[in-house]
Amino acid sequence: MAINPDIRDQAYQFFIQEAPELLQVIEAGLLTLQQERNTAKVHDLMRAAHSIKGGAASVGLEAIAPYHIA
16 A cells, blocks of 8 residues: 555654654663563563654654564
């Protein structure tokens, strides 16, 4: 299914704005994980990583979000 180029461009711009913030969340979380080992911290890290992967997939950045064959 082809996506409207305008929508794809908007999604790409949103991804470019959101990704650095999510990477900061991951970096900060990993740096403090040893001192703050808890389920909530791990969930925050996984949620940020999943958001980056999902955003990358939605704009066709296969190097970040490769397609998996199940």
